[in-house]
Amino acid sequence: MSDIATSKRVIPDRLGTRTSRILASWEVLLFGVAVLIFVFNALASPYFLNAWNLSDATFNFTEKAMIAFAMAMLVIAGEIDLSVAAIIALASTAMGAAAQAGIGTPGLVAIGIGVGLACGAFNGLLVAGLKLPSIVVTIGTMSLFRGISYIVLGDQAYGKYPESFAFFGQGYVAWVFSFEFVLFILLAISFAILLHATNFGRQVYVIGNNEFAARFSGIPVERVKFILFLMTGLMAGVAAVCLTSRLGSTRPSIAQGWELEVVTMVVLGGVSILGGAGTIAGVVIAAFVMGLVTFGLGLLNVPGIVMSIFVGLLLIITIAVPIIARRIREMH
Amino acid sequence: MKSLLKNREILLTGIIALMVAGFSTRAAGFATPANLANIFNDTSILIILALGQMTVILTKSIDLSVAANLAFTGMAVAMTNAAYPELPLILLIVMAIGIGAFLGAINGYLVWALQIPPIVVTLGTLTIYRGMAFVLSGGGWVNAHQMAPSFLTIPRLAVLGLPVLSWIAILIVIGAWFVLTRLPFGRAAFASGGNPTAAVYAGIDIGRTRFFAFVLSGALAGLSGYLWVSRYAVAYVDIAAGFELDTVAACVIGGISIAGGIGSVAGAVLGALFLGVIKNALPVIGISPFAQMAISGVVIVLAVVFNARAEKKAGRIILRDRAAPENKTEGASA
Numbered sequence: 001m002s003d004i005a006t007s008k009r010v011i012p013d014r015l016g017t018r019t020s021r022i023l024a025s026w027e028v029l030l031f032g033v034a035v036l037i038f039v040f041n042a043l044a045s046p047y048f049l050n051a052w053n054l055s056d057a058t059f060n061f062t063e064k065a066m067i068a069f070a071m072a073m074l075v076i077a078g079e080i081d082l083s084v085a086a087i088i089a090l091a092s093t094a095m096g097a098a099a100q101a102g103i104g105t106p107g108l109v110a111i112g113i114g115v116g117l118a119c120g121a122f123n124g125l126l127v128a129g130l131k132l133p134s135i136v137v138t139i140g141t142m143s144l145f146r147g148i149s150y151i152v153l154g155d156q157a158y159g160k161y162p163e164s165f166a167f168f169g170q171g172y173v174a175w176v177f178s179f180e181f182v183l184f185i186l187l188a189i190s191f192a193i194l195l196h197a198t199n200f201g202r203q204v205y206v207i208g209n210n211e212f213a214a215r216f217s218g219i220p221v222e223r224v225k226f227i228l229f230l231m232t233g234l235m236a237g238v239a240a241v242c243l244t245s246r247l248g249s250t251r252p253s254i255a256q257g258w259e260l261e262v263v264t265m266v267v268l269g270g271v272s273i274l275g276g277a278g279t280i281a282g283v284v285i286a287a288f289v290m291g292l293v294t295f296g297l298g299l300l301n302v303p304g305i306v307m308s309i310f311v312g313l314l315l316i317i318t319i320a321v322p323i324i325a326r327r328i329r330e331m332h
Numbered sequence: 333m334k335s336l337l338k339n340r341e342i343l344l345t346g347i348i349a350l351m352v353a354g355f356s357t358r359a360a361g362f363a364t365p366a367n368l369a370n371i372f373n374d375t376s377i378l379i380i381l382a383l384g385q386m387t388v389i390l391t392k393s394i395d396l397s398v399a400a401n402l403a404f405t406g407m408a409v410a411m412t413n414a415a416y417p418e419l420p421l422i423l424l425i426v427m428a429i430g431i432g433a434f435l436g437a438i439n440g441y442l443v444w445a446l447q448i449p450p451i452v453v454t455l456g457t458l459t460i461y462r463g464m465a466f467v468l469s470g471g472g473w474v475n476a477h478q479m480a481p482s483f484l485t486i487p488r489l490a491v492l493g494l495p496v497l498s499w500i501a502i503l504i505v506i507g508a509w510f511v512l513t514r515l516p517f518g519r520a521a522f523a524s525g526g527n528p529t530a531a532v533y534a535g536i537d538i539g540r541t542r543f544f545a546f547v548l549s550g551a552l553a554g555l556s557g558y559l560w561v562s563r564y565a566v567a568y569v570d571i572a573a574g575f576e577l578d579t580v581a582a583c584v585i586g587g588i589s590i591a592g593g594i595g596s597v598a599g600a601v602l603g604a605l606f607l608g609v610i611k612n613a614l615p616v617i618g619i620s621p622f623a624q625m626a627i628s629g630v631v632i633v634l635a636v637v638f639n640a641r642a643e644k645k646a647g648r649i650i651l652r653d654r655a656a657p658e659n660k661t662e663g664a665s666a
Binding site: 080126260263313319 | 446447451452455457460462463466471569577581584591623626628629631632636
């Protein structure tokens with residue numbers, strides 16, 4: 001979905017140090033929003049400022065954020081994967097079936113991650129291999145992956161997971177720091193290094209900014225895109241392990257609608273939906289913002305579907321505000 | 333190009349005919365006119381929504397909020413009907429179209445004036461509109477006994493052998509064909525998706541065209557809101573959840589290019605009927621209805637592969653590929 005050509009042409013100011021300054025200011029702005037929400041929550045609810053409550057709040061976003069890191073790279077490269085939530089459903093269903101057959105925790109984790117990788121490879125093959133538009137392909141595979149879960153489970157559920165499996169979603173590494181939160185931090189650091197400090201990360205930006213230039217400079221565009229889809233599938237598999245472990249059961253409707261929340265997180269984090277720009281730091285802050293908003297609203301007894309209104313508004317407003325601000329600047 | 337599109341529609345018609353013939357060997361009576369009319373009636377709402385979606389996709393956009401729009405409008409109309417049963421039905425229908433068009437206009441305005449990518453806008457409004465349906469109803473249901481008799485019976489009324497619902501779909505198919513092939517708006521829609529840069533040079537206001545495409549899609553979603561609530565005789569927050577993907581699927585199967593500018597009304601209708609036939613055939617041939625989602629997924633993926641080949645043969649993909657990076661930088665900086 002690229003944008004329209006208007007008669008008012010503007011010279012792109014994306015390259016150079018000015019861009020990095022603008023990007024930095026986006027993250028700073030977002031950080032300010034996060035702090036504001038934090039303060040507001042602390043004032044609005046007496047239960048908010050409590051180490052264990054705050055630790056619980058992180059479960060709202062850690063699993064989604066893991067996927068959002070990989071999705072951010074995919075979006076920066078100019079593609080999108082709407083099938084991530086469906087991959088979670090399929091991976092969770094596979095793990096449930098395996099648990100029913102008596103497979104132990106290490107096997108379950110391997111199966112969850114393996115299914116995620118396989119789904120990612122399937123998407124990657126269709127998009128990078130056959131050069132198909134990722135938005136429709138992943139709408140199709142989203143239906144396919146979750147559809148398989150529905151065929152396997154129908155209106156049933158898997159629930160018998162081994163006790164040691166509960167660690168991934170319910171265990172704590174130290175004091176209030178849950179396994180999921182520690183994993184989230186480690187993944188954030190790894191993805192930040194991968195995107196901002198490696199050749200591979202640089203290639204992702206080049207592809208997103210100008211795929212043709214990327215091709216001419218010898219970047220294996222298809223291979224990079226395939227790896228990105230593989231990574232997104234992998235992260236969806238990891239998220240499936242965490243979520244399944246946390247819930248302790250699997251239904252085919254598990255993680256329904258998460259693809260939208262993950263994309264919202266990515267866009268809110270300042271990643272351009274048109275590709276070519278964005279940082280992992282932005283996504284991390286966006287994860288905290290969304291987690292704090294939903295947790296704070298939850299403490300105020302706001303129902304989940306009303307929270308989704310806030311998330312939708314947040315998505316549109318955060319994109320619209322810089323555009324409106326630029327308009328106003330241009331008028332003067 | 334023209335003959336290729338024709339082939340596509342003939343091919344799809346052939347596949348649907350083969351499917352119907354195949355299913356009728358398993359279940360006698362599947363291919364009877366009465367059952368086929370029933371399938372058409374059952375698919376009417378999808379056809380109406382697919383035509384709106386198609387118009388939006390033609391302009392190189394996408395409307396993921398149609399199902400949420402349908403849910404909100406359906407709820408609003410059902411609650412109005414429950415509260416004021418004496419209001420004439422025509423007023424409720426006008427209200428449904430009006431609310432739907434307004435919600436579509438919000439999408440269109442954000443895409444047009446603020447130049448936010450359509451997928452982002454409609455992802456956002458999808459959650460907002462459905463959330464508003466919850467706020468409006470407080471999570472409650474409007475059941476059949478709360479609705480006025482005329483509200484429920486008129487779409488079921490048989491006229492010349494077909495229910496009014498089917499006739500509404502037929503009228504909208506004809507209307508969409510007329511708007512897209514005989515009016516300047518239709519040509520602008522094709523042009524702004526096929527080659528946006530050329531469209532601008534030809535004096536077409538792409539933003540305005542997209543805006544009206546979203547309004548049209550919203551209006552049809554609003555009308556479908558009433559039709560849906562009336563057909564299933566119940567309104568609740570989650571009606572038609574995920575149905576936006578079915579409308580996109582119908583378009584993709586019907587050969588409408590997601591990159592914009594390519595497609596036909598007949599394609600969208602056949603794409604919707606294809607899904608409708610499968611949906612109605614599954615229980616008849618003894619496959620679990622839970623398999624429907626996976627089958628749709630496979631069909632969408634196959635259709636995308638097929639579309640890409642058809643578009644490549646036409647040689648237009650080269651033009652579009654060259655225009656794409658240029659548009660991208662404009663979109664980011666404009």
